[in-house]
Amino acid sequence: MFDRNDLYIGGQWIAPVDGGSVDVIEAATEKVLGRSALAGPADIDAAVAAARDALGGPWVAMSRAERADVLERFAAAMAARAKETAELVSRENGMPITLAKPTNGYGPSAMLKYYAGLIRAAQDEEVRPGALGGRTVVRSEPVGVVAAITPWNYPQPLAAMKIAPALAAGCTVVLKPAPETALDAFVFADAAQEAGIPAGVLNVVPADREAGAHLVAHPGVDKVAFTGSTAAGRAIGEACGRLLRPVTLELGGKSAAIVAEDADLTVFADHLLEVSLVNNGQTCHASTRILAPRSRYAEVVEAVTETVRALRVGDPLDKATAIGPLVSAAQRDRVLGHIAAGRADGYQITTGGGTPADLPQGWFVEPTVFAGVDNSASISQEEIFGPVLTITEYTDADDAVAIANDSKYGLGGTIWTSDEECGLELARRIHTGTVGVNHYALDLTAPFGGVKASGLGRELGPEGLEPYLAPKSVYFATR
The missing domain is CATH 3.40.605.10 (Aldehyde Dehydrogenase; Chain A, domain 1)
Structure with a gap:
């Protein structure tokens, strides 16, 4: 004790x-x-x-x-x-x-x-x-x-x-x-x-x-x-x-991850845990809204789904664990309530959606992905603060920026592109306090905070x- x-x-x-x-x-x-x-x-x-x-x-x-x-x-x-x-x-x-x-x-x-x-x-x-x-x-x-x-x-x-x-x-x-x-x-x-x-x-x-x-x-x-x-x-x-x-x-935050047309999806998938599901999703700046270009939408859904499905859920003291339990029963129930709302609104769950059957003790929630989500949906607009991601389609860069900015929050965000100058230009257009290009990590030497x-x-x-x-x-x- x-x-x-x-x-x-x-x-x-x-x-x-x-x-x-x-x-x-x-x-x-x-x-x-x-x-x-x-x-x-x-x-x-x-x-x-x-x-x-x-x-x-x-x-x-x-x-x-x-x-x-x-x-x-x-x-x-x-x-x-x-x-x-x-x-x-x-x-x-x-x-x-x-x-x-x-x-x-x-x-x-x-x-x-x-x-x-x-x-x-x-x-x-x-x-x-x-x-x-x-x-x-x-x-x-x-x-x-x-x-x-x-x-x-x-x-x-x-x-x-x-x-x-x-x-x-x-x-x-x-x-x-x-x-x-x-x-x-x-x-x-x-x-x-x-x-x-x-x-x-x-x-x-x-x-x-x-x-x-x-x-x-x-x-x-x-x-x-x-x-x-x-x-x-x-x-x-x-x-x-x-x-x-x-x-x-x-x-709070409800940050967007803009996957550009030229993004290397392997790089994005490799970083998905640390930028979108970090700390079991209990992170204010996490990029939980994934914006995918129409031309590569199916690829993005598959990459995100397979990456999330493979994450190990379990004891947080085990070094192999990627997703641990949430902080409390109340927080678990709150997250499950958001998942139920997304399901009731008719959005597709590609992986997760409940609690792990093999973990009866502890406040665990399966990492969950919703596909085909309209940005106006509650699961896209409300901060869930758990391991839940949404994937939304966009048509072009202007549309991606508009969707990213269509939020009451403005704390974080990420841009995924093979052209860093293009990433910087997109970052300049996002109304938020911080943005990462092919990466996201707070820097001791740089200011952190939000707008809106x-x-x-x-x-x-x-x-x-x-x-x-x-x-x-x-x-x-x-x-």
Whole structure:
């Protein structure tokens, strides 16, 4: 059992005051994996107070180089725990271990080191000559207390995408992870203690939605950074709008994979798992709408169907597994509901469509392909967040772009072509935050985020540091 009975607040392990606890269930076995402390409103108050007190302590007073040193120690402490953390996350949410190791295992360490390097090379102040004489000193100061609210699908890297730049900027953080993956969140607290991060700079308080809403609206919070569903993001955005509180929202997606006329289908099929079904389909940027040219439609359907049919479904800790279980019974039932809706609408299932008969335990769903799907169908428009793909026919490049853009979302996307310049030209026309050409993988050095219902703001890259810094102008008259 992986029991974590206390919250991490103000550098100490503290039992919940008005919260409680929650069982974390192993996705592949449906058995209790461990029990986690759960914060209530009073515990959230204590965490925010600790974070505010820490703003007056040594963390903000450190130079950027000194903070970078601490972040590098934090990165090393996270890396030392990478293998165990990856296995824990795989058991919590069903992510195949071959994906969990680089993302949940070593991803946080890489982000901490990256932002340590960024701040080490930067300056707190810039002197600018005034347009009408005089000069201005432009300072970059930490925005303050950050509420970081993270989901269960990539719990470690999505938390690190907030923690690393926030701490690098000199902010303090209250991390509220999802209850489904509460256990692995405490690894950040363990590593922070080992690295010597001052008390109150990082606080870890798993909580339910009600306590999370209390955190978002808390008067002691200066910025909110959220990753999760679009519905939850809208509610958080509305609350922050009323409070005039800066917010970063990384939300849902329903991305398209445009298979061009000249695409090498072997390359596309070889990458299908990692771009369209990654993490059992529980990935916001996954290219789950496959757009096939009319001239090669049958070829694409066959290639996708055969590739998906061959994927091994099973124990996420087995290195041979391509598709593991979904995170919960509720998520499994939600995905099966979408499959039933697609079937009821008359669309053809070429493979999958149910639960594996040989896996009676665990929240498994067969990887499923729908062919001949109109882009207006609910299975093409709604984020399913499971191993379900749709294939839609297009006539020419303009039609493909129009279909790709015919979505309320705009987070990811891919172009598959033998002509990279053609791929770049198509990518320029897709209304989305990120696009891959014959490939898709987040890059630490480049901004990630969406447009439309996929969110506000960007994470990663130098752009991911900016939301945690508040510019201040100090004006001087001409001498």
